[in-house]
Amino acid sequence: MFENEEKPQRAILVAADCGEWDAEVSINELEELAKSAGAQVVAKVIQQRAEYDRATIVGRGKLNEIKELAEAENVDILIFDHELTAANIRNLEEATGLGVIDRTMLILDIFAARAQSRAGRLQVELAQYKYRLPRLEGMGKNLSRLGGGIGTRGPGESKLESDRRHIRRRIETLEHKLDELAANRELIRSRRKKDGIVTAAIVGYTNAGKSTLLNRLTNAGVLSEDKLFATLDPTARALELPDGRSIMLVDTVGFVRRLPHHLVEAFKSTLEETVQADLLLNVCDISSGEADSQTEVTRELLESLGADKIPMLNVLNKCDLIEGPLPICTDDCVLISAKTGAGIEEMLKKIAKMLAPTQIRINMLIPYSEGELLGEIRSSGRVFSEEFTPEGVLADALVDIKLLSRAQKYQQ
Numbered sequence: 001m002f003e004n005e006e007k008p009q010r011a012i013l014v015a016a017d018c019g020e021w022d023a024e025v026s027i028n029e030l031e032e033l034a035k036s037a038g039a040q041v042v043a044k045v046i047q048q049r050a051e052y053d054r055a056t057i058v059g060r061g062k063l064n065e066i067k068e069l070a071e072a073e074n075v076d077i078l079i080f081d082h083e084l085t086a087a088n089i090r091n092l093e094e095a096t097g098l099g100v101i102d103r104t105m106l107i108l109d110i111f112a113a114r115a116q117s118r119a120g121r122l123q124v125e126l127a128q129y130k131y132r133l134p135r136l137e138g139m140g141k142n143l144s145r146l147g148g149g150i151g152t153r154g155p156g157e158s159k160l161e162s163d164r165r166h167i168r169r170r171i172e173t174l175e176h177k178l179d180e181l182a183a184n185r186e187l188i189r190s191r192r193k194k195d196g197i198v199t200a201a202i203v204g205y206t207n208a209g210k211s212t213l214l215n216r217l218t219n220a221g222v223l224s225e226d227k228l229f230a231t232l233d234p235t236a237r238a239l240e241l242p243d244g245r246s247i248m249l250v251d252t253v254g255f256v257r258r259l260p261h262h263l264v265e266a267f268k269s270t271l272e273e274t275v276q277a278d279l280l281l282n283v284c285d286i287s288s289g290e291a292d293s294q295t296e297v298t299r300e301l302l303e304s305l306g307a308d309k310i311p312m313l314n315v316l317n318k319c320d321l322i323e324g325p326l327p328i329c330t331d332d333c334v335l336i337s338a339k340t341g342a343g344i345e346e347m348l349k350k351i352a353k354m355l356a357p358t359q360i361r362i363n364m365l366i367p368y369s370e371g372e373l374l375g376e377i378r379s380s381g382r383v384f385s386e387e388f389t390p391e392g393v394l395a396d397a398l399v400d401i402k403l404l405s406r407a408q409k410y411q412q
Contacts, residue, residue, distance in 0.1 A: 008040040012070055015081035016057050017048045021258070023081070025290060029257060030081045030103060032207070037110050042073045055091045057082055067096045079106055086135040104131060107256070107263065119181045126174040127263050133167050182272070189276055198247040198355055200239075201277035203302065205294035206254025208285045209317040211235075213338040214251040217348075241352040242345070244361050244382060244398045250277065255301045257293075275305055279355055280312040286335070287321035311354055315347060359398045364410040367392040373406055 013030050017023035023046050031041050045066055047058045056063055057080060066078065077099045078092065084102040092100040101109075108131060111124045202210045218237035239249040252274055274280065280302070284295050295314070302308050314333035319326055320340050329335055334350050336343035359381050366374050374393055377383065380400040387394040392410075399407045 008038050009076040010042050010074060011039040011077045011079050012066060012073070012075050013041060013044045013079050013081065014058060014066060015044075015046045016052050017046050018051055022293075025293070026257060027081050030079065030106070033103070033106050033110065033256075034079055037106055037113070039077070039079070042075060043069060045069075052082070055087070056095060057084070057088060057092075060095075063092070063095055067098075070096060070098055077101065079103075084135075089135060103258065104263065107259075119178065122174055122178055122181070126171060126178065129167055129171050129174070131263075133164065133171075185272065189272075198245070198279075198358060199250060199277045200247055200279040200281055200351060200355075201250045201252055201274045202281045202283055203252055203274055204254065204281075204283035204298055204315075205285065206256050208254065208283045208294070209338045210251055210254065210283045213281075213283060213315070213317065213336075214249060216338045216341060216344065218249060241355075242348050243352045244384065245352065245355075245357075245359055246382075247278075247351075247355070250274075255298050257297055259301065271305055274302070275307045275310075277307075277310060279351065280307065280310050281315050281351070282312050283315045283317050283338075285318050286316040286327070287318040291316075313347070313350055313354055319343065357401065359400050360404060361396070361398045362407060363394070363396050363412045364407055365389070365392050365394050365412050366407075366410050370410070373403070376400075376403055377407065 011034055013027055013034065015023050015027045015030075027044050027046060031044065034041050045058075045062070047062045049059065053059055058066070069075070070078070075098065078096060078101075080088075080092075080100065080102045082102055083104050084092070084100070089100050089102075092098075108124065108128050111120075112128065115121045115124045202214060204210055214235065214237065217239050235251045237249050238246050240246050252271065282295070282298055284291050284298075288294065299308070302310075312332065316327065316329070316333060316335045317338050319335045320337040320342060326335055331350075332354075334343055334347045336347050338344075361384075370392075374395065377395070377397050377399055380403065382398040384396045384398070386396075394412070397407075
């Protein structure tokens with residue numbers, strides 16, 4: 001008996017450090033992305049330069065070194081920590097004889113592998129087509145009929161090479177389908193608002209523990225892995241707060257440094273839940289040395305989405321991994337461990353405090369003549385207990401704000 005196991009592609013990561021960002025931090029994150037896509041990283045190469053080489057990003061000498069290293073290590077693919085043009089890809093492939101992809105193609109590949117919902121798959125396909133259309137001429141090895149692996153999941157190769165008009169028509173079709181799905185989601189959100197459903201969206205850097213938190217709070221059963229972009233499709237679950245209110249908790253796709261604009265555009269329908277939320281739970285991996293910069297990335301992306309004015313609770317996750325004294329939290333932050341459950345009760349109290357009350361819990365003795373009021377309270381709020389007495393119904397209930405003035409007449 002023989003088992004056929006697909007070997008992971010061996011990759012070299014390449015970056016030119018021209019001072020635009022912290023190249024070391026960025027290439028380390030690229031390594032995590034590559035591992036999430038199933039690659040085996042054998043080396044990371046950073047060249048410090050005053051400016052990028054227009055043809056090959058890194059210099060010719062460095063490229064020859066990379067080629068020799070690739071031959072020695074039996075490397076399959078080069079992954080650049082930059083957005084490459086068609087000419088860059090063509091020049092690099094000709095110079096090294098290897099497949100070449102960039103940071104964006106790698107992220108798209110992960111998205112293609114993880115998308116489960118119809119909307120998620122459509123969004124990935126649209127982003128892939130939009131990215132590949134202007135780069136067709138330079139993507140020879142990645143679009144080869146005999147090729148495969150990272151950077152090749154998604155749209156088929158033959159039409160990409162031969163018929164740009166077909167691609168443009170497909171883009172139009174995908175955009176139309178996504179518009180229809182967006183309209184349906186808007187109806188659902190409008191219904192939620194009409195029914196007084198309050199929504200809290202879990203946002204934050206990828207792999208910060210958002211899905212683990214959702215599972216801890218709601219037993220949602222969402223995939224939770226130590227990988228970047230383990231969650232792509234949004235998941236919504238009901239959550240009961242300590243004051244008895246029920247809110248909708250939504251898990252969203254994680255953010256990452258230098259997320260390309262067109263990728264954000266393609267996933268706007270997924271990120272709509274963030275923009276429409278009543279409260280944002282910004283989950284941050286406090287045990288990471290990059291916690292501050294990751295929080296800044298999240299803040300910038302929320303601002304670009306127009307969600308920066310929404311009230312936000314900073315959830316400092318993975319406090320169980322911190323050695324030494326824990327940071328002191330202000331009113332708008334809380335320390336938790338989604339894995340162990342530490343700090344969860346305090347977080348729920350802060351969520352309840354930050355959300356504008358739509359319902360208030362009170363004890364009432366409602367006369368039998370006001371049975372209609374009790375019926376309205378049952379339908380729009382929640383009755384925890386009721387006892388029938390000679391004077392009327394003694395009820396402990398969560399009363400909608402609209403009914404509060406009438407209900408308070410009978411408050412005990």
